[in-house]
Amino acid sequence: MGRLVPAVTRSLDILELFLEGDGTLSAPDITRKLQLPRTTVHELVTTLAARNYLVPLPDQPGRYRLGVRTYQLGSRYEEQLDLAAEGKDVARQVAETCDETVHVAILEDMDVIYIAKVDSTHAVRMVSAAGRRLPAHCTSVGKMLLAALPAEELDIRIEEEGELAALTHNSITDPDALRAALAEIRERGVATEHRESNPDVSCVAAPVRDSAGRIVAALSISVPMIRWSEEREDELSELAGKGAADLSVRLGYRGGTR
Structure with a gap:
């Protein structure tokens, strides 16, 4: 088995947090739940949002929900x-x-x-x-x-x-x-x-x-x-x-x- 890439693992950990609760989280929420440095969480969330895996909530500044890319991946998985x-x-x-x-x-x-x-x-x-x-x-x-x-x-x-x-x-x-x-x-x-x-x-x-x-x-x-x-x-x-x-x-x- 090859070496796990820490940045990818942390990104997936962040996405999986959105399966819980009401499906919305802020960067401080993620920092607290995963016990990661704030700078790391900010960089990962920014990257995930730029790739449409997360999307900011317009009526709740600083909070995110899963983006359309996760839906597209899930739909393709379901098709198969x-x-x-x-x-x-x-x-x-x-x-x-x-x-x-x-x-x-x-x-x-x-x-x-x-x-x-x-x-x-x-x-x-x-x-x-x-x-x-x-x-x-x-x-x-x-x-x-x-x-x-x-x-x-x-x-x-x-x-x-x-x-x-x-x-x-x-x-x-x-x-x-x-x-x-x-x-x-x-x-x-x-x-x-x-x-x-x-x-x-x-x-x-x-x-x-x-x-x-x-x-x-x-x-x-x-x-x-x-x-x-x-x-x-x-x-x-x-x-x-x-x-x-x-x-x-x-x-x-x-x-x-x-």
Whole structure:
């Protein structure tokens, strides 16, 4: 690894400060937060402003906000994002931690489509594949994504779907029961599925958000019942939440919802 350039590091430290609070700072604020000499901060801020990475606030002399160049860089980064590729990378990290099968899925109508999957190394594991489609109401990822829909849109989709298919004896087939389950998921922030899509598997899932705070995918961990327990469920719910949060950050999420 090459030597880090102090001036570049300090410039990036300054820019990253603007991700906090109300997004505006003065040179004294930066000096205090980073414990840098005033002259150094003045020179770096002047340079960043000259290159449009920072812009002075016209109604608050001496204060700055992020400039248009940071927006242009962020927009170009977002254009190059690949949810499936990023999802696969995060799923791999989660799977390495828990050694269970990890999926990332998106919602289409009343189905989920798995866009990334990383297998467990155990001999007994869930059999599935990226690209597979399943009824959303029978899966933890699907219920997580359905729970994110506005009530009116959810009602329309349920009505258009007609009869809710059953994949196992545990599948939810009553629309009112599904609505109640989704309300609980919204309350908890995590979805679970106990032998609803596969009689031998339980799953937990957490939401993945994009840069605007919209839930665009979900990440799940699937476990054969021989390795499932309430304690394991709590552990994997936390891990799924961390994995989903990591993927959300990669998609540009910085807090706040829509």
